[in-house]
Structure formats: C-alpha cells, structure tokens
Amino acid sequence: MTAKQTLAKRLRDTRHRRRMTLKEVERLSGFSSTHISEIERGRTSPTVKALVRIAEALAKDPCFFVESRELDDVSLVSGTAGGRPSGAREAPWMAPLSTGILGGRLRAYLARSEGPVEKPLEDLCGCDTCLYALAGSVRLQAGDEEFTLGPQESLHLRCAEAPILSVEEGPMELFVVAQPVAGLAPGRRSGS
Missing domain, CATH: 2.60.120.10 (Jelly Rolls)
Known part of the structure; x- marks a missing residue:
C-alpha cells in the first residue's frame, strides 16, 4: 500500500470508527466534504495544514495518519514479550x-x-x-x-x-x- 493509500484508509477508518459524516468533519475542519472525500479515496493528498485540521476534527494526532507503522495511543507489553534471545547468557x-x-x-x-x-x-x-x-x-x-x-x-x-x-x-x-x-x-x- 502506498503512503497516499495508507493515509486515505486511516482517515476513512478513523471517521467511520468515530461515526462521523463527511459534513461533520467539514464543519469541524473547515475543509469541504468533497475535498475530504477525495483524500479518503486516495485521489489527492492533503497539505500539512489540511491534514492537521482534519486530524484535529477527528480527535487524532496528525502523526497517526503518516507513521510508517500504525501505532496505538497506548503500548502494553506482556512480561514474556521481551524474553531472552538465544545466546544472550553473557552479553547484555x-x-x-x-x-x-x-x-x-x-x-x-x-x-x-x-x-x-x-x-x-x-x-x-x-x-x-x-x-x-x-x-x-x-x-x-x-x-x-x-x-x-x-x-x-x-x-x-x-x-x-x-x-x-x-x-x-x-x-x-x-x-x-x-x-x-x-x-x-x-x-x-x-x-x-
């Protein structure tokens, strides 16, 4: 998936999870629902200013939409996740x-x-x-x-x-x- 497609999918999925219409995002961000729809379909890329305002309308950090990995707001690592690698007896x-x-x-x-x-x-x-x-x-x-x-x-x-x-x-x-x-x-x- 390209960066533009990833951004589009994350915007659309976030809007759907928050149960917001394009018109609601338009009202909160100041960008037209048509423009937001074009971004969500991957037909255009937002400017940094547009991305920040749309992210704020969706109550998300703008980094979420452009991070290479999809990261959560919270990280919980179990006690066994950092287990000892093989051959780690002597080396730190x-x-x-x-x-x-x-x-x-x-x-x-x-x-x-x-x-x-x-x-x-x-x-x-x-x-x-x-x-x-x-x-x-x-x-x-x-x-x-x-x-x-x-x-x-x-x-x-x-x-x-x-x-x-x-x-x-x-x-x-x-x-x-x-x-x-x-x-x-x-x-x-x-x-x-």
Whole structure:
C-alpha cells in the first residue's frame, strides 16, 4: 500500500470508527466534504495544514495518519514479550519495554547480563538517555567520560556515539530510557 493509500484508509477508518459524516468533519475542519472525500479515496493528498485540521476534527494526532507503522495511543507489553534471545547468557541484552506509541519517540529498555561483558549499546546512539541500575554494578564509557553506577544509582546524559557498557561481574540489571535528539548521530536499531 502506498503512503497516499495508507493515509486515505486511516482517515476513512478513523471517521467511520468515530461515526462521523463527511459534513461533520467539514464543519469541524473547515475543509469541504468533497475535498475530504477525495483524500479518503486516495485521489489527492492533503497539505500539512489540511491534514492537521482534519486530524484535529477527528480527535487524532496528525502523526497517526503518516507513521510508517500504525501505532496505538497506548503500548502494553506482556512480561514474556521481551524474553531472552538465544545466546544472550553473557552479553547484555536489551528487552524493549514498549512497542512505541503514536507520535512518541521515547524508548524504554531493560538491560541484563549474567556475567562479565563489554559491549557498545547501539540503540542509545544519538539519544538523550537516562539509566538506572536496578542490580549489580556497571561502568559506562560515553566519549571521553567514564561513569560507574551501583544499585539504585542513575545517570542522565546525551549520547552522540554509542556508549560502551562494561560489567565486571554479574548479574546486572539496568533500566534504560532514551529519546532521540535532533542533531545528534542517528540511533541504529541493532537489537543490542
């Protein structure tokens, strides 16, 4: 499905779910029902201004209509969804705590290691990051700086490059929250 078709389907489906007529969307958005119908049928694309006003009329974030993945307003991840990948006994593995939400950029992970390891955390590259040590002790090298976190200690920093996590002895458990920052190196999704 093309981007225009996806946008059209999401607009039409949202309007139908809200049980709104084209005339109601017209009244709330200020755009003609004919124009909205043309967008819903994929015959034309809305301007950014039109998309914002139509999205507001439908009580939806405009991002919903243009996101590559259809995301919900809420993300609920079961306790088994972030299960241990095969071969993750020694290396720190990061289980996602969220699948992402509509218009959201925040990422949350639980990092664990059962033994000594040193590994770059590629998912944190280009992010404003906060780490909280739940158990064990970890060393984090970010650029020229090095930090040590013990249980119940936290660190908040910007990571232009992937920070290197070192664990001298396990087990270690770390809660990680990251948000990409414009202008920093883009984060790579490597499945760390």
